[in-house]
Amino acid sequence: MPEAAVARLAVYLRVLSGMAESGVTAVSSEELSQAAGVNAAKLRKDLSYIGSYGTRGVGYDVEVLVSHIERILGLTRNHSVAVVGIGNLGHALANYGGFPGRGFPVTALFDVDADLVGIPVGGIPVNHIDEITAVCLEREVSIGVIATPPPAAQSVCDRLVSAGVQCILNFAPVVLQVPDNVEVRKVDLAVEMQILSFHVARRADEAASVSVGNNGLGVDGMVIRP
Template structure:
């Protein structure tokens, strides 16, 4: 079944339109014929959940599970069934009534949507404690993101292998990134050097950057940047702890505004779409 005018059903064979709480998909998602256009119509929050579904499905495949129902997949991914069915409607649903989704088929569809069928190579810049850990993280290559280049300023680190890859000097970022066809750059440097590193990565042809430095990077419009600020994540977690204590009637040292996460008067708020905070390991 596809989203091209045919009957779109969920993993249990139910038509998406049968769900009173969730529409099958947005009109533009159904009307566009090309998979590329359909992917562009997927909301960013749904893209993040697709990555979670893929992780769950990959685990099921490793356990030799061949089919999974929408309820089972939703529970394992931590979402409700209606949200899962709508997310999968963006890419087309492949389910059979009474059987569910074929795990292998759904994995392939999500991988194509997320661009995981293409070749990716990762460069990590800044081989301190965080960069060293990222360079050695086995989850990258196992999920299709092999680390192909490492960079640092420290002359004592240059040419020293980390995770089997010799560290190069940051002066060589442009040349090495072009030679090794780096598609994703990871910045794990202090804030003061992050923009220069970013500029070098972009000059080397890198169009996707994962930024761990506590700074907002300035990039061209065709460069995608994802920022991971661990301090902000901790502050958001603190907000949720304080809110739960308040709801339970536990008195803290100070009152916490149910919507504010920063010091009084800062106006720092949790985005409406923020449902939960994934752990750092789960993000990677």
């Protein structure tokens, strides 16, 4: 199954959960794809990767789809999360209090700053970063979230890996080096902003070339390239 399809399944799951709460019990590929912002063919292909749970001529049962997607995404068991780096972002993450979508309880917080150690954030006490290995093993952390300043990220990552953590969500603007058996996802604000910046620039370029070049008209409408 394509990695991109996995990401979309998570989106479908959210939309379906919303529908279920609103009392909707059945949905067609057309309706669901609209709500998820993809086209219907892609949606059906994505769902086909996990099995055939629709009814031809009718559509999908919302509850059935929800439970199958949850199973495929491994949401039937809890995934214990540790957040490292209790700055602005770390606070925000800890205070989400069990991650959005549930099933991801935050069970450990770490920081280098001794002044933070022992103080609870979002109900969980902060441990010193030197305790990562012991605490992660003890609390069976399966997902590590890195929210440290860039210089600390690789070292934190190494420690998480040596504590047996195989999944890492990295907010630090650093390219992490990890062994093959560790999965890293990164959330990189600077990169996101720069992609948007690129599109602004491209739009500006196109606007410029349309107005003076590519439409064959000069600025006052005179035909240059008939």
